[in-house]
Amino acid sequence: MAEPVTDRRLTPAEQASRRRRSIALALALVGMVVLFYVLTIAKLGPSLFDRAL
DSSP: OOOOSOOOOOOHHHHHHHHHHHHHHHHHHHHHHHHHHHHHHHHHOOGGGSEEE
């Protein structure tokens, strides 16, 4: 098996690439959460707001 890399310093280009990838993943996750929320509200329909509290 391959031995794990220990204490490897990333170059500035690698750090920037990792940061962009992390931001893209975070935005994708937030987008999916918003999409699921909107679809759930749309599926429940207007009756969701007509119920007694």
